[in-house]
Amino acid sequence: MFNDKTIEPKKYNHKFTQLFNEVKAINKEYPWDTFDELISRFYQHYQSRYPENKDKSMYQSTEELNEIDKLVFALNQNMPVPEEIKLRSGLFIQMTTDLHFGGVNWATINNHAIDLDRLSKEANKLLKHLYGDNY
Numbered sequence: 001m002f003n004d005k006t007i008e009p010k011k012y013n014h015k016f017t018q019l020f021n022e023v024k025a026i027n028k029e030y031p032w033d034t035f036d037e038l039i040s041r042f043y044q045h046y047q048s049r050y051p052e053n054k055d056k057s058m059y060q061s062t063e064e065l066n067e068i069d070k071l072v073f074a075l076n077q078n079m080p081v082p083e084e085i086k087l088r089s090g091l092f093i094q095m096t097t098d099l100h101f102g103g104v105n106w107a108t109i110n111n112h113a114i115d116l117d118r119l120s121k122e123a124n125k126l127l128k129h130l131y132g133d134n135y
Contacts, residue, residue, distance in 0.1 A: 016043045023075065030078045035071050038064070069113035077114075083126050087119075096123030 012019040020039045024032045041064070044057035076086060087096050095107055099120040108116060 014043075014046060016040075016046070023079070026080065027078050030074065032074075035067075035074070038067050038071060066112060069111065073114040077118075083122065084130070087123050087126050088130075092119075092123075095119065096127075099123055 007022075012022075016039050020032070020035070041057060044055060045060055047053040047056040048060070050056070076092065086092065096119065097103070098108065099116065107114075
């Protein structure tokens, strides 16, 4: 989406549902509909910044964090991004390095949102590709 020069990202200006529909169009195989309710709540939470908004969220909780984690990891693992970028940037570089060397990262402890075995296998394959047998 960001590489498509015909798409103007600013047109989505806090329109979470429209932006998420673009995600669904990019990768039709993943069951993105499971996150529709969360996206709707995101919009309502965002509307809470102004008390007079009628469609604002009345309830926000840390209980939503697991659901948010699932969305973030699903986006990361299922969007068309080269593996070198996906696994060697942001949070994933720390997680994959720790998984490779047997370390522990806060994001890998009791994280039900990500398949750590899958991530570890993908990371090891990529590290071997990038650095050969020396890594």
